Amino acid sequence: MKLIFEKSVAGRRGVRLPKCDVLAELAVPEELKRKQPPDLPEVSELETVRHWTELSRHNFGVDTNFYPLGSCTMKYNPKIGEEVAKYQGFSSLHPLLPQLRQGGVLTQGALQVIYETERLLSEITGMAEFTMQPLAGAHGELTGIMLIAAYHKSKGNRKTKVIIPDSAHGTNPASAAIAGYEVVSVPSNNNGVMDFNEFEKVLNEEVAAVMLTCPNTLGLFNPDIKKIADRTHQVGGLMYYDGANLNAILGKCRPGDIGFDVVHLNLHKTFGTPHGGGGPGAGPVGVKEHLKEFLPISLVVKRPDGTYALEYDRPKSIGYVAPFYGNFGVILKCYVYILLLGREGLIRVAENAVLNANYMMEKLKSYYHLPYDRRCMHEFVLSAKRQKEKGVKALDIAKRLLDFGFHPPTIYFPLIVEEAMMIEPTETESRETLDKFIEAMIQIAGEAEQEPQRLKDAPHNLDISRLDEVTAAREPNLRWKG
Amino acid sequence: MPYISNTDEDRVRMLAELGLTSKEELFDDIPADLRPFSFNLPPGLSELEVRRFTQTLADKNATDLICFLGGGFYDHFVPAALETIISRSEFYTAYTPYQPEISQGTLQAMYEYQSAICTLTEMEAANASLYDGGTALYEAMMMAVRITKRRKVVVDEGVSPIYRKMLHCYTSNLDLEFIEVPVARDGRADRQAIKTQLDKNTSCLILQNPNFFGCVDDVTDLAKSAHKSGSLVILSTYPISLGILKTPGEMQVDIATGEGQSLGLGLSFGGPYLGFMTVRSKYIRQMPGRIVGETIDKNGQRGFVLTLQTREQHIRREKATSNICSNEALCALSAIVYLSLIGKEGLKEVAELCSAKADYTLKRLSEIPGVKARFPTPIFNEFTLELPKDAGDIIGQLIEKGIMAGFPLGCYYKNMEKCMLIAVTEKRTKEEIDLLAETLEAVL
Numbered sequence: 055m056k057l058i059f060e061k062s063v064a065g066r067r068g069v070r071l072p073k074c075d076v077l078a079e080l081a082v083p084e085e086l087k088r089k090q091p092p093d094l095p096e097v098s099e100l101e102t103v104r105h106w107t108e109l110s111r112h113n114f115g116v117d118t119n120f121y122p123l124g125s126c127t128m129k130y131n132p133k134i135g136e137e138v139a140k141y142q143g144f145s146s147l148h149p150l151l152p153q154l155r156q157g158g159v160l161t162q163g164a165l166q167v168i169y170e171t172e173r174l175l176s177e178i179t180g181m182a183e184f185t186m187q188p189l190a191g192a193h194g195e196l197t198g199i200m201l202i203a204a205y206h207k208s209k210g211n212r213k214t215k216v217i218i219p220d221s222a223h224g225t226n227p228a229s230a231a232i233a234g235y236e237v238v239s240v241p242s243n244n245n246g247v248m249d250f251n252e253f254e255k256v257l258n259e260e261v262a263a264v265m266l267t268c269p270n271t272l273g274l275f276n277p278d279i280k281k282i283a284d285r286t287h288q289v290g291g292l293m294y295y296d297g298a299n300l301n302a303i304l305g306k307c308r309p310g311d312i313g314f315d316v317v318h319l320n321l322h323k324t325f326g327t328p329h330g331g332g333g334p335g336a337g338p339v340g341v342k343e344h345l346k347e348f349l350p351i352s353l354v355v356k357r358p359d360g361t362y363a364l365e366y367d368r369p370k371s372i373g374y375v376a377p378f379y380g381n382f383g384v385i386l387k388c389y390v391y392i393l394l395l396g397r398e399g400l401i402r403v404a405e406n407a408v409l410n411a412n413y414m415m416e417k418l419k420s421y422y423h424l425p426y427d428r429r430c431m432h433e434f435v436l437s438a439k440r441q442k443e444k445g446v447k448a449l450d451i452a453k454r455l456l457d458f459g460f461h462p463p464t465i466y467f468p469l470i471v472e473e474a475m476m477i478e479p480t481e482t483e484s485r486e487t488l489d490k491f492i493e494a495m496i497q498i499a500g501e502a503e504q505e506p507q508r509l510k511d512a513p514h515n516l517d518i519s520r521l522d523e524v525t526a527a528r529e530p531n532l533r534w535k536g
Numbered sequence: 537m538p539y540i541s542n543t544d545e546d547r548v549r550m551l552a553e554l555g556l557t558s559k560e561e562l563f564d565d566i567p568a569d570l571r572p573f574s575f576n577l578p579p580g581l582s583e584l585e586v587r588r589f590t591q592t593l594a595d596k597n598a599t600d601l602i603c604f605l606g607g608g609f610y611d612h613f614v615p616a617a618l619e620t621i622i623s624r625s626e627f628y629t630a631y632t633p634y635q636p637e638i639s640q641g642t643l644q645a646m647y648e649y650q651s652a653i654c655t656l657t658e659m660e661a662a663n664a665s666l667y668d669g670g671t672a673l674y675e676a677m678m679m680a681v682r683i684t685k686r687r688k689v690v691v692d693e694g695v696s697p698i699y700r701k702m703l704h705c706y707t708s709n710l711d712l713e714f715i716e717v718p719v720a721r722d723g724r725a726d727r728q729a730i731k732t733q734l735d736k737n738t739s740c741l742i743l744q745n746p747n748f749f750g751c752v753d754d755v756t757d758l759a760k761s762a763h764k765s766g767s768l769v770i771l772s773t774y775p776i777s778l779g780i781l782k783t784p785g786e787m788q789v790d791i792a793t794g795e796g797q798s799l800g801l802g803l804s805f806g807g808p809y810l811g812f813m814t815v816r817s818k819y820i821r822q823m824p825g826r827i828v829g830e831t832i833d834k835n836g837q838r839g840f841v842l843t844l845q846t847r848e849q850h851i852r853r854e855k856a857t858s859n860i861c862s863n864e865a866l867c868a869l870s871a872i873v874y875l876s877l878i879g880k881e882g883l884k885e886v887a888e889l890c891s892a893k894a895d896y897t898l899k900r901l902s903e904i905p906g907v908k909a910r911f912p913t914p915i916f917n918e919f920t921l922e923l924p925k926d927a928g929d930i931i932g933q934l935i936e937k938g939i940m941a942g943f944p945l946g947c948y949y950k951n952m953e954k955c956m957l958i959a960v961t962e963k964r965t966k967e968e969i970d971l972l973a974e975t976l977e978a979v980l
Binding site for chain 2: 066069077085090091097106107123129131134144149166178189207228230231234274303308312326330332350351372378384386395401409416429461462464482484523526530534
């Protein structure tokens with residue numbers, strides 16, 4: 055499709071601005087001005103709207119297609135969240151207002167949203183307090199690791215390592231590394247969870263933290279989790295919980311009760327806020343009592359008179375991880391989501407997410423290799439190893455699924471499973487949708503046997519066929535040049 | 537429950553397929569001693585109740601104050617068509633475009649966004665967004681540290697104090713040397729003081745234009761000095777100002793970053809916002825974040841993909857250029873839609889309106905006895921005003937009269953208790969500006 059720049063015609067306008075109503079001299083001298091105007095498109099409002107409406111038709115979203123993308127929890131997002139975020143009292147509120155004298159009273163509603171959400175998330179996870187500042191999951195990870203660093207520094211501990219299982223999301227080792235830690239990877243055992251004996255071998259006084267997802271990226275709950283937490287605490291290390299998979303255990307188990315000291319959540323996964331085509335998300339971080347004093351500036355507090363205020367006087371805080379109070383618009387949608395579902399609703403989320411995943415796993419395991427054949431939680435991982443013998447890769451299966459109108463599972467992750475296909479249906483999908491996906495997967499398994507080329511050439515039914523990613527990386531074309 | 541499609545009957549059937557009789561059996565892997573010690577949450581509400589309740593919360597916030605508050609976050613006009621486009625759920629309910637064949641909408645929009653940010657800044661390459669202007673600056677700094685393998689960072693105090701606090705926070709566990717250089721008497725970067733700090737250990741010089749005080753500068757000379765010492769120059773910018781101001785590219789900057797909130801995003805109490813980053817081509821492979829590239833499909837048809845992914849955490853893990861995964865894609869979409877609707881001429885007009893109205897406001901306020909511009913330097917749409925009294929008190933009094941007059945600089949700078957920052961966008965009218973002047977004069 056043509057770029058918006060290629061639709062540009064000199065003189066066209068999408069917006070008319072008011073005439074200048076003040077008498078003013080030229081405030082900016084010539085030598086401080088740019089020589090050429092930016093080469094932005096010149097298009098009418100109609101053409102602009104039509105351009106992106108057309109582009110939107112080339113996207114799959116949760117609203118248009120089943121999206122069982124493992125570890126991403128692509129559940130349906132209640133529309134009321136979108137509407138509330140547009141209320142003028144929220145959408146046009148200046149973040150510096152509560153920092154002005156008399157400004158606090160004029161932002162009480164927004165501060166209450168942050169405070170209440172913080173309290174709700176603390177109860178859901180069994181933590182003492184959350185910072186709502188981190189702007190995405192990985193940002194939460196970095197914040198959490200910095201909190202751990204601040205804790206050890208205050209104790210005079212010299213710890214340099216973070217232990218992470220080999221099944222972890224790539225963000226875990228990346229976050230630990232950029233916070234200044236050495237990453238120690240621990241292999242998984244035959245049951246698909248971190249090998250306890252291997253873990254014991256690398257656990258020592260130098261370990262600042264153990265960073266885990268539970269259930270892990272294979273969708274498996276680690277039965278040794280309590281033992282791991284206890285052993286880590288014995289050597290003075292802290293336990294970090296990556297909340298990417300919290301959807302599986304809402305109301306069934308809380309990271310805080312297991313012994314985790316730091317938790318980050320992905321509001322755009324578990325708490326029903328849409329992912330926006332890659333963001334914005336939000337990655338609030340919860341801590342136990344002993345880490346509270348290090349939480350970022352500022353925190354919303356409730357005063358004895360019932361009003362809300364921002365607390366800045368926090369001498370041991372790690373400081374500012376974001377300019378203000380987090381991705382407020384996303385936090386607001388999370389708050390709406392928790393209000394809608396309530397206690398029983400959240401428990402049902404976990405039950406239905408786990409039921410849907412196990413149902414699909416059961417129906418598919420005779421057609422695809424299932425490397426860890428045991429009860430899964432919210433997601434499971436199949437391998438296309440059997441199909442690979444016919445020359446069909448996980449990638450080919452993914453592309454063929456597009457023809458059926460399904461977003462494919464996460465593929466080639468976790469790295470420990472050959473030709474991995476990680477499937478997470480979420481709780482919001484109906485049995486009929488799951489059945490249709492299962493049928494498609496079964497048909498594809500048959501095609502892999504009988505006509506593998508059909509898969510290698512997929513997709514067949516879209517406007518576009520497979521794209522040349524190698525050339526894209528070798529000779530990067532990253533912008534329109536006119 | 538409306539957000540779970542399956543009925544009790546469905547569940548019974550599905551459990552039967554698994555050979556189970558109770559959903560509790562699904563959770564057998566979680567030991568009994570790890571079950572929740574408590575789960576005290578309120579019962580769920582209907583949509584109507586939630587709507588009513590959240591509306592009462594929204595109504596507790598100010599919606600009718602006249603806004604002269606900026607500090608890097610501005611009350612700009614947003615065309616209605618923008619909301620129409622970004623409300624399409626094909627965009628907002630999609631994930632990161634890992635499967636390009638069914639993500640061409642997002643991918644092409646990101647490519648168009650990258651193109652627009654490049655032409656705006658006159659830089660060579662852009663990524664597909666970072667979280668916000670502050671984290672973009674942090675990422676730029678870390679990028680410079682990696683490229684130069686040097687540990688010293690020189691920061692002009694004209695850079696937003698909020699962003700400087702963020703830089704400190706992120707590096708507190710790293711072995712970096714931070715030098716912050718106060719601005720000169722005219723409010724601009726102190727040439728002499730900065731040049732003495734640029735040496736063979738300096739990884740980068742971090743500047744902002746217009747700076748936090750609203751002063752507009754041409755930092756080409758500083759860029760040249762930094763390059764002589766083998767250091768990189770990072771400039772934090774305000775995208776609307778680039779409708780008229782000299783660009784980072786023209787000033788020979790190596791990495792330009794900024795907060796994209798002004799490009800069609802609401803103030804939304806601090807987020808979601810949009811961090812942008814642009815670099816010279818030679819640094820593309822050191823850039824953090826998603827990058828979209830153009831390519832072709834098997835039939836030679838144009839298409840777009842995520843590219844240069846070997847920089848990223850999902851491939852490189854602890855050796856990645858950054859840990860970023862989710863970015864601010866929908867906000868980047870807002871930015872490209874805004875820049876298209878406003879267009880080439882429109883952006884210049886917006887910038888000129890801002891500049892003219894700020895100039896008028898400054899002159900009008902300077903007529904008040906005891907009130908004057910703090911710095912003699914040219915401004916764009918924001919300026920530092922010196923009052924005869926404590927600025928924080930005066931701002932508080934003006935809020936009570938319905939005007940958010942600006943930001944008190946005493947919060948962040950020593951000896952500036954009587955100074956305030958005032959921002960004027962294209963949305964402010966002459967009547968509102970005159971009202972600000974009259975009200976300020978009355979409370980002084």
